[in-house]
Amino acid sequence: MGTPVKCFNCNGDGHFARECPSTKNQNGNENSASAPSTPQFWTPRRNPEETEEREFIKQMIQEKREEQARRRELEEQRRFDEKLRAEMARYAEATKAEVMAVVTRQYLGQRDEARREELKRGWSPPPRRRDDHRVEEDLGDVDDIDLEIRRLELLWEEAGWERAGTGGGKLTSEEMSGSSYRDNRDYRRSSERDRTYDDGRYGGRDAARERGRDGRRDRYPKDERSTGYREGGRRPQGTCFECGEPGHYRNQCPMLIGESSTQRGRSASPGYKARGVVKRPSSEERALRKQLEDLTSTMASMKSFIDAEQTRKDKEERQRKESEKREQEEAEQLQRETKEQLARERRACKKEDKKKKEVEDRAALRKELRMDMRLHMGAMCEGVHDHIIQTMLSEGKKGKAKTTEYY
The missing domain is CATH 1.10.287 (Helix Hairpins)
Known part of the structure; x- marks a missing residue:
């Protein structure tokens, strides 16, 4: 009678799109002439993970x-x-x-x-003494040292004569090293220390030194306090600890005259300078x-x-x-x-991704529009086809055709 009909919704034969059972199931078994929804396989596939x-x-x-x-x-x-x-x-x-x-x-x-x-x-200079950090004034003068040595020698002789007066003769070294001699020596030392302490306590260091010097000068005769006894043969001459030459002490050394005179505030006597011993270099000194x-x-x-x-x-x-x-x-x-x-590179990749995404979106939009147009045109063709068939059937039944009005 006519061409076989075909459904645009499920591509089935024998029914139209408005009579498709899938559309009826979706719309609650109701007849509707609305356009069917877009199939799922027409939507663009997008990767959710970047x-x-x-x-x-x-x-x-x-x-x-x-x-x-x-x-x-x-x-x-x-x-x-x-x-x-x-x-x-x-x-x-x-x-x-x-x-x-x-x-x-x-x-x-x-x-x-x-x-x-x-x-x-056969000759060796004596070793140098350790540096004495005391003040030069505390060391005393050379005259005081010589007088003290002389006084000790006299005390030694007096002790020997006292021993001899008691019937024992002159003291020997063994007897003088005994207990009695040590006791006497300790007693004299303690008395002298007490006297020196008292003098220093009540008159100061300088006053005690002056009183001791005056006492020693009064105790010994003038000839003994002269410098003649120093040149005698009773004791050896002093040896300098600075240059190692005999005949003078370190504070009288010609090598230290300028330094000692500057420090102690006095100059050496010209007579002693004339008597000063000049240090002569030896072969050992040159080798050393x-x-x-x-x-x-x-x-x-x-x-x-x-x-x-x-x-x-x-x-x-x-x-x-x-x-x-x-x-x-x-x-x-x-x-x-x-x-x-x-x-x-990251910015360039973002730009490329954006361009690709825009192209894909446009293609998907065109595809969706094309499918929508197909659906709408198919529905319209089906409506026109149905209307023509109904008109032809009605004309065949009544024999008179009615005027068709199109809106």
Whole structure:
């Protein structure tokens, strides 16, 4: 009778789209001439996960991990360098101390050897006394020292004569070292100490010194206080601890006249200057001086070598720091360039993704519009077809056609 009908909704034969059972099930079994909904397979397929963004995040995490590992490596290298510098400094100090110890041992050995040679030859200067840190005024004058020595000698003789007057004769060294002599000596020392304490207490140090000096001068005759007894043969002449020559003391040494006169505020007598003993250099002194000069030159060369080594180490350390700083700057510059390149690539990727998304959206929109047009045109064609068929059927039944009105 006519062409077979076909449903545009389910592509089935024998019924139209408005009579499709799927449409009736969706609309609650009601006949409706509305256009069916768009099938599910016509909607554009979109990926919910952004794979590129995930890859970018993974890349950023990997870069951060590499940067942290690089920082840890630099920190370990810095600690190792600091430990190495500390060890080198400690080794340099130990080496310097060892060198000084060796030089000192050599100097002491040479000095002892020179002293032994002098002893073998029969003359040796007396060892220098330790520096006395007391004030020069506390040491007293040479006259006071000589008078005190003379007084002690007289006391020794008086003790011997007293022993002889009691019937024992002159004291021997064994008898004078006995208990009675020690008691008498201790008694005299205690009485003198008490008297000196009282004088210092009530008159001061200078007054006590003057009173003691006056008392000693009154006690001894004038001829004994003269300088003639110093030149006698009863006791040896004094030896200078500065130059090692006999005949004068250290505070009368010609080598220290200017210093002692400046410190004590008085000048030496011209007569003593004329009597001063001139120090004559000997072969031993020349040899000792040459050894000292050799040791001094050795120490100077060692010091110059140590200074050169220290300068070289400082230069190497400075160069190493400069190279590390330069490498660090290059690494930072490379890191900045890498970050900028990644940022540019990320922006370009975003632009490309945006363009692709716009193209896909347009294609999906065109597809949806095309399907909607097909649905609407199919429904319209079905309506016209049904109307024509009904008109033809009605004309066949009544024999008279009605006027068709189109709106």
